[in-house]
Amino acid sequence: xxxxxxxxxxxxxxDGAEPVAAEEVRLADAxxxxxxxxxxARRTQPPFDTTAMDGYAVRAEDVATVPVSxxxxxxxxxxxxxxxxVGPGQAVRIFTGxxxxxxxxxxxxxxxxDYGSETVSVREPAVAGxxxxxxxxxxxxxxxxxxxxxxxxxxxxxxxAAMNHPALPVRRKPRVAIIATGxxxxxxxxxxxxxxxxxxxxxxxxxxxxxxxxMPVDLGIAPDRPDALSRAxxxxxxxxxxxxxxxxxxxxxxxxxxxxxxxxHGLALDFWKIAMRPGxxxxxxxxxxxxxxxxxxxxxxxxxxxxxxxxPLIQALLGRIDAxxxxxxxxxxxRLGEALKANDERQDYLRATVRRDAAGTLVATPFxxxxxxxxxxxxxxxxxxxxxxxxxxxxxxxxxxxxxxDD
Numbered sequence: 001x002x003x004x005x006x007x008x009x010x011x012x013x014x015d016g017a018e019p020v021a022a023e024e025v026r027l028a029d030a031x032x033x034x035x036x037x038x039x040x041a042r043r044t045q046p047p048f049d050t051t052a053m054d055g056y057a058v059r060a061e062d063v064a065t066v067p068v069s070x071x072x073x074x075x076x077x078x079x080x081x082x083x084x085x086v087g088p089g090q091a092v093r094i095f096t097g098x099x100x101x102x103x104x105x106x107x108x109x110x111x112x113x114d115y116g117s118e119t120v121s122v123r124e125p126a127v128a129g130x131x132x133x134x135x136x137x138x139x140x141x142x143x144x145x146x147x148x149x150x151x152x153x154x155x156x157x158x159x160x161a162a163m164n165h166p167a168l169p170v171r172r173k174p175r176v177a178i179i180a181t182g183x184x185x186x187x188x189x190x191x192x193x194x195x196x197x198x199x200x201x202x203x204x205x206x207x208x209x210x211x212x213x214x215m216p217v218d219l220g221i222a223p224d225r226p227d228a229l230s231r232a233x234x235x236x237x238x239x240x241x242x243x244x245x246x247x248x249x250x251x252x253x254x255x256x257x258x259x260x261x262x263x264x265h266g267l268a269l270d271f272w273k274i275a276m277r278p279g280x281x282x283x284x285x286x287x288x289x290x291x292x293x294x295x296x297x298x299x300x301x302x303x304x305x306x307x308x309x310x311x312p313l314i315q316a317l318l319g320r321i322d323a324x325x326x327x328x329x330x331x332x333x334x335r336l337g338e339a340l341k342a343n344d345e346r347q348d349y350l351r352a353t354v355r356r357d358a359a360g361t362l363v364a365t366p367f368x369x370x371x372x373x374x375x376x377x378x379x380x381x382x383x384x385x386x387x388x389x390x391x392x393x394x395x396x397x398x399x400x401x402x403x404x405x406d407d
């Protein structure tokens with residue numbers, strides 16, 4: 001059976017991935033969440049003409065020629081409008097954020113005066129509108145300023161607050177159930193003994209799910225027994241997971257039982273094995289409404305496959321505006337720092353360091369060893385060099401495709 005190209009595999013994983021249900025959260029809890037609906041302003045900002053500086057509110061015609069002395073008839077701190085009107089030869093002491101008094105049309109900053117309290121001497125001329133923020137300068141009531149599918153960062157949260165929203169509609173976090181498989185695995189902190197290893201993939205995949213807006217559900221380590229793995233799959237169903245991730249057991253060895261157990265639960269297999277390295281033995285299918293990704297057991301294979309398939313799937317389930325961009329996995333252009341041999345039928349993802357040359361171009365140099373068990377090399381990498389199947393030999397300086405590490 002021919003290996004499935006990466007692009008086709010990703011298309012199938014994302015096909016029909018509709019956004020999950022919405023929920024409302026307090027504004028204080030909205031950071032990092034994905035908006036489920038457009039959000040319009042509930043007020044005009046600023047709601048009145050206001051001063052941008054400390055100084056004096058005056059009429060421009062009174063300060064067209066300087067020096068000039070004006071009578072100070074009151075003051076306007078922020079939050080307290082001056083109740084009267086500024087007439088000819090008059091001024092109001094004003095502070096940043098206060099409403100512009102009736103009759104005044106500009107601000108003389110205090111640095112250009114003698115700071116007078118009963119009369120003020122103005123040394124520099126001013127024109128109408130100077131240092132005045134007009135009503136609605138930022139936005140007006142009813143303006144749609146935040147769009148559905150936006151991921152809410154600090155700027156968005158601040159804007160929502162200014163728009164007078166105490167809560168926001170967001171997509172619930174897609175639930176990502178994670179099952180590590182294998183008799184050889186023990187949790188971090190345990191004594192692995194002479195013939196076992198520490199489980200790491202589940203923690204990396206959980207962090208990836210969380211980073212992309214999902215809610216990981218850790219179902220622990222399932223030994224290489226059908227009954228144990230079956231109970232773990234039942235746990236994913238009971239948790240109403242949107243995505244089930246299995247780690248390991250996806251290949252063709254005698255102890256690789258994941259596909260058989262999933263099939264016994266009714267898995268509708270879409271594909272198994274794709275034309276990529278690392279990550280060839282990838283399983284994808286559906287178990288009812290739950291999407292299932294069977295990731296390889298080798299740590300780097302697991303993390304690279306998670307980056308290419310899990311992250312975009314979570315983003316699609318959130319309805320993120322930028323989810324379409326993930327169809328190309330967010331690749332960027334660069335140049336090779338050293339020569340590469342011709343590639344075979346699998347798309348390669350080579351861990352590499354990246355620097356910028358004098359022209360600002362990204363130059364990527366792959367590590368000499370690309371073994372899929374080497375997590376330390378993945379952490380040292382700045383990017384993955386993406387090499388298409390059957391790519392011809394490439395020389396140092398040739399153009400290349402790069403997938404930058406997103407953390």
